[in-house]
Amino acid sequence: MCESAIDAVHPRFSKKPASFYKGFKIALVQMKVGADKAQNIETAVREIHKAKSQGAHIVALPECFNSPYGTSFKIALVQMKVGADKAQNIETAVREIHKAKSQGAHIVALPECFNSPYGTKWFPEYAEEVRVSGTVPERCGGALYNTCTVWDGSGKLLAQHRKMHLFDIDIPDKITFRESEVLSAGDQITTFEYQGVKIGVGICYDLRFSEMAHLMAKQGCSVLIYPAAFNMTTGPKHWELLAKARANDEQLWVALVSPARDTEAGYVAWGHSTLVDPWANVVAKLDEKPGTLLADVDLSIVEEVRSQIPVRVQRRTDVYDTVLKTKC
Amino acid sequence: MCESAIDAVHPRFSKKPASFYKGFKIALVQMKVGADKAQNIETAVREIHKAKSQGAHIVALPECFNSPYGTSFKIALVQMKVGADKAQNIETAVREIHKAKSQGAHIVALPECFNSPYGTKWFPEYAEEVRVSGTVPERCGGALYNTCTVWDGSGKLLAQHRKMHLFDIDIPDKITFRESEVLSAGDQITTFEYQGVKIGVGICYDLRFSEMAHLMAKQGCSVLIYPAAFNMTTGPKHWELLAKARANDEQLWVALVSPARDTEAGYVAWGHSTLVDPWANVVAKLDEKPGTLLADVDLSIVEEVRSQIPVRVQRRTDVYDTVLKTKC
Structure with a gap:
């Protein structure tokens, strides 16, 4: 480079x-x-x-003597408390972005629906036509999406991901939710480049779908970022497992960023924003309280695990394959 | 039924x-x-x-009043010590099968290479032309395979799986192994039916390949059984994670059966034969010593999780899909 x-x-x-x-x-x-x-x-x-x-x-001089970006960058996962006051939510996000930047963060990720309480009844009221950074209910014509936008430091829109798998589940007496009552689903896999590093974006329930992560890895991603809001049932069951499973299967970094837990909210988020390395080690993790996780993402580990356990070239694509049917 | x-x-x-x-x-x-x-x-x-x-x-009378098989069966994972004495290995396997049967086991699984020390130098000597139950080095013409056969109680061969992903890894100063120096790879996904329940078979390194598990699930499997021999490096890192990841992603039972640990052997197995339910709970697990894990496999849990978190019907096959290129 x-x-x-x-x-x-x-x-x-x-x-x-x-x-x-x-x-x-x-x-x-x-x-x-x-x-x-x-x-x-x-x-x-x-x-x-x-x-x-x-x-x-x-x-x-060494390779990339002026920049650590080739092998490492700093990521900030902002686990903020999201309430009913939209202006307050945005103020919190902006404050945390500035704070993370002052601490050396190169990429700042906000949680799912950082501007709106999570709940289908809130989405129409909080939806934005002008997109803001992070994940918000997005209004586009008559449709609403759960959308994550990615912006560079100069305000240029790098990518926009609409949640592809809507959260419709029904665990009796625990959690029932139907995003599809209000939201439409995106139909694109989303990646963007940051300083030559390819990064994939998914939103919450997207994390359960291994084929999507696999396709992002196939497109060259070394990092996957999922703004997400698991709950008190699915969080303890599957949050960390899914992060580790994606990291291990695709041999890349996985970052999950959650809202902080608000036990007064209609939907209580699990919290526990987590960063997992390509060996599936949890390298950093928050608890349920508001906070920002700031950590180095060392890309040399991606190459290390991929050369030592070379599953990416050992896949039997003569027998099977994962295919993308739409154009990205 | x-x-x-x-x-x-x-x-x-x-x-x-x-x-x-x-x-x-x-x-x-x-x-x-x-x-x-x-x-x-x-x-x-x-x-x-x-x-x-x-x-x-x-x-x-209730449905299936004469048989528990419709919703549950008992599985035995035989974590036996495998040594250099082939006759002794087979004797141990036969004894454990009889013991497991007397304890009510309906399916008995033996570990990877139960008749032979695990190591490429041993495989030619221990290879069998006549197949025996479990996983052995198989000789077929000039080729050797790492093969798992499945037999019913009457001695009928139900299925035969040749390891599809050969174990070639190189973690410096930890573990270097190249099965491909001696073995050929199979090219078929393998499932069989037991009392109307479809069960998939993979071998050890096959476990790392999510697409293979996904295709077995797509073919109707409710249970995947992997005879395997992870080692002291990959075992603590990824053994349980992989079992839970496959179980959770495909919403089915996963059984891993390992040889017992023999610290004198050239290849030291991790042990820890494990049974994971479709919620990704570890329901039973051995330590590293010889032993047999005997546990109920309740198939109603498969239906429970698949109806409550219906990812199987929520996959976006309009956007992506996992395809099988060969005929099974």
Whole structure:
């Protein structure tokens, strides 16, 4: 990715005579690369001068010396409390986004329906025609969707995912819910690129459908992010299991971001926003209270597990395959 | 299934005049149905006579009054110690099968390579041309397979599964293994019927491939059985997670049966034979020592979870699908 940075000090650009190389001195700068780009460049320049003063003829900097993004980025999962006051919900989201950014977050994920109480009766009232970042009930003509939008730092819309699998379940005496009473379903698999890293987006119930995750992985995703609002029945049963199952089967990072638990709400969210690495280790997890999970996503682990347990190339696509029927 | 048993005492077989029914007495026999068929019939006959002596005109017995198989059967997972002595291995297997049967087991599953130490160097020596029950290295012409056969009580071969995904992994300093150095892979998905219940078979590394499990579920399986030999690295990492992931995603029972741990062996098995229900609950599990797990498989739970969280009918097959390319 960052070859040009290396090429600038690569021997093939040297024009010295052959005799020069008989006793040439090379400096390999094994520098610490952090999230602060200016700091990275400052370190590199300082080390180049230092090496030169010590007699180095060639100075080589590491791959991606100015950026940690190639192998790692910081993600923030905002587990905020969502109430009936829409303006307050948005204010909370904006405040948490700024806070996460000031703490070094490169990607900030908000929970499912961060602007609206979760419940089919609320969705028409809270629906937005102008989309805002995160997951909200979206109004489009006569239809409502449960929609996650992804924005870059300059305000450009990178992606928009409409929940593809509506949450219609009926566990007697525990939880009955029918999103389909009010919502329409999306029909697209959604991915976007961030600094060359492909990231897939699903919403809550989408998480139960392994084929969708598999197709996002097949399209090159190293990270899947699911804004979600599991409840007090499905949360303890399947929340962490599903995150680990997707991470392990597809060998990628999985982030689930939930609203905080509000026991006074009509729909009580499980909370427990969770980040799982490609070995299926839970690397960070919140409890049920409001909070923001801020953690590094190290993409070198994706390559590590995929090379060590190479299921991706061992799949028997001569016998079976998962196919996408629509155009993304 | 057992309609004929009910029909025998069903009113539509009665030829009495209409007046008869004005004051007729019906007896509904809510009897306990167990694994002992003779005992079930004895109970039914006793209750019929009792009801008749109390004036019943019609006696109705429950569905499947003679058999528990329709909703439940007993499975035995034999976690035996496998050593270098082939005759001893087979003797152990036969003894455990008889023991499990005497304890009421309807299905007995043996571990992967129960007749041979697990290791590519052993497979040619231990390979069988005549197949025996369970999973063994199979010789077929010049090729060797890792094969599981399924036999009914009368000695009829019900199914034969050749491991479809060969175990080739390389986790540095932990576990490196290449089954493909010696073995060939099967190319069929394998299911069989037991008393009207469809059961799928996979072997060990097959468990990592969700599409294979999904296709077995699509073919109607309510239970998947995987003879397997995870090791001391992949066992603690992924053994239970994979069992729960398959059970939860496909909403069926999953049984994993491992050899017992032998720390002197070249390949040290994880053990922990496990039975997971369709809610992803671990209902029974062994430790690493030799033992047999004997437990009821209640098929009504399959229907329960599939009706309450109906992901099977909510899959968006208009957007994606998992397809089988070969004929089973």
